[in-house]
Amino acid sequence: MARWVLHVDLDQFLAAVEVLRRPELRGRPVVVGGDGDPTKRGVVSTASYEARAYGVHSGLPLRMAARRCPDAVFLPVDRELYEAVSDEVMAALRSLGAVVEVLGWDEAFLAVDGDPEAVAEEIRARVHAATGLDCTVGIGENKLQAKIATGLGKPAGVFRLTGDTWFAVLGDRPTDALWGIGAKTAKRLRELGITTVSELAAADPGALAERFGPATGPWLVRLARGLGGSAVSDAPHVPRSRGRETTFQQDLDDWTRVRREVSRLARRVADDVADEHGDVARVVVKVRYAPFTTRTHGSTLDAPTSVPERIEEAALAALARFAGRRPVRLLGVRAEFARPRPRPVTGA
Template structure:
């Protein structure tokens, strides 16, 4: 049987759940977000997106772009309840499902006689049961399915072969493809690679020189829409973290250490609850200019003891010695069961406000 994978994504999930509870807001720009000075957008309705509002954008900026938007605080209990109904219907359609979050999943359709008809029925069932709309992409691998589901939102239904995906998106920038972020796209642009067609035709050896022996060929394969053809029905966690964005920037060793130990205590209690231990302890520090730095240390034996995690995290923070006030601080324990996390592409990122 040929590989046939679908990516199902509920349209503007959190905002859509809120609009079901507040039908009087339909047609108006809605932003789901907290209201603190450091709040970021969780999601936005399509009416708000027309103004340039997007997920993870600082809420203050979103409100400047769309001053008439209605701000709604997130209610994750309601989102989880809606997600459970959606995923029950998904699992009732196919046996093999890789759930990616509350609002999206990959489905293996290889065993179905009529994959398109099955997905159209599923979309109809989801809308009837929850009132939520979904977009669907179908292709021979996960990458194509994901890009296809994003192509015609909301209520999109796109089916593509690899050749069709290459032709349809040839003129699009590399950032269209999941996994290629802004910094990587900028480095590709320096090399004269500004479209997916150019990326697909690039010399893997050249990109290996600039991006490394693994990432260089991976980027070329991404441009050619070559991707995973199998699902991970259960995604095993290899790390767990806690982080906090402060309403007011903090500075000074004592205050930074106190916040770090608070996060380490929360993290270790969660690890102990699920009987998880790890060998890599890491910190994440975001300065007031949005420079983000990570530091990590791997120890000989796995741990979830707060005295060990907190001590190593504090040592990493002292070694880094933040040169500016800190807006975000995080602690992570990784390498559960000896499984290493994929290496980060960069250790330090300068992010725009």
């Protein structure tokens, strides 16, 4: 096993790619999201650091982003461009000869030996030479440490976080500073009097198991101690689900139309599932009511299937569990896979 895990994260990736092809935007607040029209419904995918200074961040409604930063340049999402640039980045990482585990368009883990800072600087140099983009590299003894280190090294830096420095760096920070703990879990921990990483690390795993479950409770303690994380692997990513969603420019008041839209999304998801050659075990429907309240319900199938009609039926069964019939601004359907089936072999 390699001595070090490095986490590479492209800084403000989508916005940075857009600035590369529009150099005149350098230094200006740039917001990428939806079709680039902030008068329409949609959310921010990425904001440049200049836009973030105004409180614009990923997931923020575009209209709110425009209010916070009226001088921002709004651009549509260009998936094909980002995928092409991402491929160049990952090729640059693989040219090092290390094991590379791709996490998405803009981040990856690497398993390396030797001087990790030297490797990190080589990574930054190769990525910049290949694409013109800057990246931050986090160094750790496992994935958890490396991932958190990246956040501490931004922007365009290198940061090392190990077991020896873990509590000195993170001990007094709130629990949601940890990768894997969100606002809801942090709130539940606060209700138990646990507010910092050090306090969570000292907590009784058995007591937390009673509150969070036999697996999650002890895992939270290990997380706070900087432990865990699987080995870096370059095995192809196997998706756990496929989903589609749509935001409506005008609220849907008629739930007959809501039902039709869920059926339409379910059929699109069924097409995606067919491409993945997977069987679906559960279907989840997301409803975002106006103005911005989100609820989800799921439906488990009697047996895993890829039959479109069955997936659509499960989506409609999940929709039937929604008690509210308020106006709807967004709908989503997600199919969760059972065990993936082997892909068919083609060619000689």
